[in-house]
Amino acid sequence: PDPLPESLVREILDTARWSPSGGNVQPWKVIAVAGAARQAIVDLAKPALMANPAGEEGDRPIYPEALWEPHRSYRYKVGEDMYALLNIPREDKAARLMWLAQNYEFFGAPAALFFVIDRRMGHGQWAHLGMFMQSIALAALEKGVSSCMQECWARLRDTLHAHFALPAHEMVYCGMALGFANHFAGAGVKSFTPRTLPRAGTSTTRLAANATAKAKATSPAPIGRVRPPSHPTIPRARVAITNTGTCRMNSA
Numbered sequence: 001p002d003p004l005p006e007s008l009v010r011e012i013l014d015t016a017r018w019s020p021s022g023g024n025v026q027p028w029k030v031i032a033v034a035g036a037a038r039q040a041i042v043d044l045a046k047p048a049l050m051a052n053p054a055g056e057e058g059d060r061p062i063y064p065e066a067l068w069e070p071h072r073s074y075r076y077k078v079g080e081d082m083y084a085l086l087n088i089p090r091e092d093k094a095a096r097l098m099w100l101a102q103n104y105e106f107f108g109a110p111a112a113l114f115f116v117i118d119r120r121m122g123h124g125q126w127a128h129l130g131m132f133m134q135s136i137a138l139a140a141l142e143k144g145v146s147s148c149m150q151e152c153w154a155r156l157r158d159t160l161h162a163h164f165a166l167p168a169h170e171m172v173y174c175g176m177a178l179g180f181a182n183h184f185a186g187a188g189v190k191s192f193t194p195r196t197l198p199r200a201g202t203s204t205t206r207l208a209a210n211a212t213a214k215a216k217a218t219s220p221a222p223i224g225r226v227r228p229p230s231h232p233t234i235p236r237a238r239v240a241i242t243n244t245g246t247c248r249m250n251s252a
Contacts, residue, residue: 002110003034004110004145004178008143012178013136016135019128019131026128027118027126028128028129029115029117031113031114031116033113041163044163045104045156046104057154057155057157061154083096086099104153106150107148109179110179112177114153115173115174118169118170118171126173137176145178145179148176149174150175151174152175153174154173157172
């Protein structure tokens with residue numbers, strides 16, 4: 001795959017660091033890997049999963065136990081639709097496992113991000129982390145870089161915790177693959193968009209009424225391109241390069 005310039009990764013993170021954060025808590029940390037640092041993680045994934053197939057999700061599982069309806073059906077359908085596009089039938093367990101294993105090679109992407117959060121943070125701060133991840137994906141897309149959010153790395157939380165030498169109070173939430181999309185490979189999967197998925201409808205009656213009432217009370221500001229605030233007293237994280245060849249986002 002074509003490598004991602006370090007300067008481009010920095011630009012993406014520098015844009016996304018202005019993502020909304022209640023109270024400006026900024027509960028996220030990022031570890032970016034490429035080259036040898038990326039390969040080291042690929043190399044440790046397979047033996048770790050073979051030694052512990054159940055994974056290392058701990059008390060923060062990817063999905064709740066005994067997922068209920070309608071969410072269970074949503075999850076089932078997205079998996080079946082994806083494998084249908086890949087022409088992998090349900091009976092071909094080996095092929096499905098081989099495809100799943102590509103997660104742990106970042107699907108061939110040349111760079112990856114890992115998101116770290118303090119275990120003591122509450123549900124609200126996890127939501128802030130999610131908004132930050134979305135901001136990274138959107139900022140990357142604007143610069144021609146594709147992404148794939150990968151919760152699968154939660155199955156290697158303990159392994160990654162030790163690999164990155166994280167303090168006891170921090171944990172890896174998930175990863176994100178970054179790279180330039182190959183439009184000639186996996187065309188079927190690339191046609192798999194959110195528009196093909198079942199989504200719950202939204203009633204707009206109350207929203208419209210609230211919007212009308214608010215418009216009468218206030219004069220809305222013009223809507224334009226969102227730009228980072230320039231207030232000098234608001235600290236935001238910047239990216240620093242460690243001597244291991246990985247990028248870490250540290251508090252300024």
